[in-house]
Amino acid sequence: MSSSSSIFAARKRRLDEIDALVSDTFKAPAPAPAAPADAADAAEEKPLFVPRRQRDPLHRGVLAGSSLGALARAEADAAPRQSVFNREVEEEKPVSTRRADIFVELLAKQKEEELNPITEEERRRLEDEALLKQIEARKPLQAGREFADGIVYTEPLRVTAWQPPRFLRELSMEDRRKIWRSYHAQVRGDDVPAPARRYEYLKFPTPIMDVLRKRGIKAPLTIQAIALPIVMxxxxxxxxxxxxxxxxxxxxxxxxALAMEAEIxxxxxxxxxxxxLCIVPSKELATQIYDNCEEFCKALVAxxxxxQLRSLLCIGGINMNEQMDALNxxxxxxxxxxxxxxxxxxxxRLNLDSCRMLVMDExxxxxxxxxxxxxxxxxxxYFRGQRQTLLFSATMPPTVGTFAQSSLVRPVVVNVTKSSIANSNISQEVHYVPQVQKTTRLxxxxxxxxxxxxxxxxxxxxVNDIHEYLLARGVAVDSIHGDRSSEERTNAVRRFRAGxxxxxxxxxVMSKGLDFPNxxxxxxxxxxxxxxxxxxRxxxxxxxxxxxxxxxFINDECDRNVLADLSVLLYQAKQPGNLYLDQICMELGIDVPRVVAEMESADAAGDASGADGDLLGRGGGCVFCGGRGHTANNCPKMLKEARRVMASARASDMSGGGGF
Known part of the structure; x- marks a missing residue:
């Protein structure tokens, strides 16, 4: 009896000493020096509470280098050994250790923030950098064999034997930059080919030149003059x-040109x-690009x-059996x-073994x-070798652009207009319209x-409500959305083009890439x-x-961060402002002129840096969607993506996707 009492007393003394040591380690920060307190007040002060489950694994680390550690080891050696079947205390699980590590890390982080406070602007910058690092860590676009074999391409692929005229090859890089600046374009990359101001410099076959003249195209537009020599x-x-x-x-x-040279x-x-291969997000855009390619191919054959060159339109709603002849x-x-x-x-039915050019529009x-x-x-x-990759769009958020660059080989970035600015030929009007008055105001x-x-x-x-409302008033109208069949959507576009x-x-679905000239x-x-x-749009x-x-049309139902983006875009494009948008920006604490000035300063710095500058020319704003009126920590698009991921995970759990 005396033996068990002595063991119990020894354990109690050890636990008391451990609690005192842990209290000294994790107690709250001492207050500022004040008048001396009496002993009774000091005795009432309590240390920060640490639950037993989190405290136990910490004890081992705290005791490791102390005299109590030696005492605990000696007592453990002296205690009688027990069978694992009679053991009263369950062994510690690894998850508890992990929780303890997280606990210690959180305390250390909190302590560091208290000692070294950072500004709100610095905090946002660190969050943006963390997001970009996360994006950069995403796996690049690679074929399965390339990833498995560790294949990394370091030099571009020569898909054709085309060469620019000699006088363009001999232009110095400084002369090339002058031409790019005359086009008001930003070009980033190393050893970028000189732009071609005339189609004759590109050496296209005569039938293609005839088609261009028939369309009334006499000289390349800016993106064509700069991009065509790079692509060729x-x-x-x-x-x-x-x-x-x-x-x-x-x-x-x-x-x-690539298809013709390869066939010859x-x-x-x-x-x-x-x-x-050209991949696009919508059937209508795919049809438009296919028609362009077909016109040039038919002109060459004629x-x-x-x-003969055979092209294939591969979209939903088309019977592939009817195209088996071309596939065969x-x-x-x-x-x-x-x-x-x-x-x-x-x-x-299709393979990409010999595909050497991959294009993504939008x-x-x-x-x-x-x-x-x-x-x-x-x-x-499905690719079986290196390919040339071309990405085109009117907008390029930093997250997408950063990820895209990681998948390209010595890429060249051509930014003819800042990726967050709309076409300057468009007069933009903003109307505050309450939700119930939208239809009549339309x-x-x-x-x-x-x-x-x-x-x-x-x-x-x-879309359906507006369609029916306009039909009831005798307006010649049609509609397009995802629930309409492919044939209905094609007929609507055809009727709209024909007038x-x-x-x-x-x-x-109609906002990306479709060309309606009138x-x-x-x-x-x-x-x-x-x-x-x-x-x-x-x-x-x-x-x-x-x-x-x-x-x-805007009103109180709109996302305030998107409205702030709109206000910045209107100011940058020198469009008339809107009092409601100004009020939103004021409530959000956004100084629109200052934001635009910072963007222009960043773009100017990118121009001055030349090929060594940031390829995407980022100048502030949200690194996730490219919006200039908010940052990544309150991005509507990021919130939408988070909800989608959570919904997907919830659905997977409910369907048993997590396990057994």
């Missing part, structure tokens, strides 16, 4: 240009191809001097949407984690300009959920050097 030289490229500035020709012509060298046999003979060019292309590759959407990134990764895994705005007019709404229900209808109502007016019935979509007007009008 085999360089990977990111091309950023305002909507309606001719990006399609900047990659369609090289696709046709070694004609296709059964089942081969393609040489060039001349009688060139072999081999296709040179494929224009596709991600879903149908994945299906074709999975069924082995690349911000294609490489966005909330968009088609996973589909693109799967498609890239008729008033429609009367301000002649047709054709494009109306955007955020969801399919609103059979005056107004087309659509969701954002649109006078774009109306945003709803403010989109991010500023990127706003830029793409209003870019359907003011194309090809023409002017246009964009009207946007």
């Amino acid at each position: 030289s085999g360089r990977d490229m990111i091309g950023i240009a305002a909507t309606g500035q001719g990006k399609t020709l900047a990659f369609a012509l090289p696709m046709v 060298r070694l004609p296709f046999v059964r089942g081969e191809g393609p040489h060039a 001349s009688g001097r060139y072999p 003979r081999g296709v040179h060019i494929v224009v596709a949407t991600p879903g149908r292309l994945k299906d074709m590759l999975h069924r082995r 690349a911000d959407r294609m490489l966005d984690p909330t968009g088609f990134e996973e589909d693109v990764r799967e498609i890239v895994s 008729m008033d705005v429609l009367d301000t300009t002649p047709p054709p007019v494009l109306v955007f709404a955020q969801n399919k229900r609103d 059979d209808i005056d107004i087309l109502v659509a969701t954002d 649109i006078q007016h774009v109306i945003n019935f709803d403010m989109p959920d991010c500023i990127e979509n706003y830029i793409h 209003i870019g359907r007007t003011g194309r090809g050097g023409n002017s246009g009008v964009a009207s946007t």
Whole structure:
């Protein structure tokens, strides 16, 4: 009895000493020096409470170098050994140790923040840097064999034998920069080919030149003059240009040239191809690009001097059995949407063994984690060799651009217009309209300009409501959204192009890349959920050097951070302001002139740095979506992505995706 009492007393003394040592280690910070307190007050002060579950694993570390550690080890050696079957105290689990480590880390971080406070601006900068590091850590776009074998390409792929004229090759880099500045363009990269101010310098075949003259195109537009020599030289490229500035020709012509040269060298046999692949986010945009390529291919064949080139439109709603003839003979060019292309590759009706050029139009959407990134990764895994990669878009958020650069080989970035600014040919009007008055106000705005007019709404229900409202008033109108069949959407676009209808109502499916040269007016019935979509929407007007009008309805239902982005964009584009937007910015503490000045200063620094500058020319704002009126910690798009991930994880858990 006395033996057990002595053991109990020894254990109690040891626990008391441990508690005192832990209390000294984790007690709250001492207050500022004050008048001496009496002993009774000092005795009432209590240390920071540490739960037993977190305290136990800490005891071992605290005791490691103390005299109590030796005492505990000696007592453990003296205690009688017990069978594991009779052990009363369960062994410590690894998870407890991990929780203790987290506890210690949090305390250390809290202590450091108390001793070294940082400003709000510094905190936001650190958060943005952490986000960019997370994006950079994402796995680059690689084929499965390249990743497995550790293959890393360091030099660009020469896809054609094209060379620029000698006088362009001999231009000094300083002379090239002068030409780029005359185009008001930012070009980043090393050893960038000189721009070509005339199509004759690019040495395209005569039938292609005839098609360009037939379209009334006499000289390359800015993005074409700068990008075409880069692409024809085999360089990977990111091309950023305002909507309606001719990006399609900047990659369609090289696709046709590559296919023609490859066919002349070694004609296709059964089942081969393609040489060039273009992936886009929507069926309508895919059809538009396919029609461009087909026009050039048919002109080459009609001349009688060139072999036949076969192109394939790979989108949902088309019966692939009807295209089996072209597939069996081999296709040179494929224009596709991600879903149908994945299906074709999975069924082995198409292969990418000989594909040497990969183009993504509207690349911000294609490489966005909330968009088609996973589909693109799967498609890239089917490649069997190095390819030239071309990315084009009107906007390029820093997160997407940073990830894209990690997947390219010595990329060149051509930014003809700042990636967060809309087309300067568009007059932007903002109207505060209460939610219940939107439909009636729409008729008033429609009367301000002649047709054709494009109306955007955020969801399919609103598109249907507007469509029915306008039909009831005798307006020639049609609509497009995701629930309509492929045939209905194609017919609506065809009728709108032909002038059979005056107004087309659509969701954002129509905002990317589609070219309607004669649109006078774009109306945003709803403010989109991010500023990127706003830029793409209003870019359907003011194309090809023409002017246009964009009207946007806003109210209290809109996201305040997106409205702040809109206010910055309007100020930067020297468009009329809006009192409601000014009030929003004032409430959010955003100094719009200062934000724009910082952006322009960053862009000027990028111009001065030349090839050694930041390839994307980032100048502040949100690193996730590119918006200038907010930062990453309150980004609407990032919040939407977080909700999507949480919903996906919840669905996986409910369906048993987590385990057994």
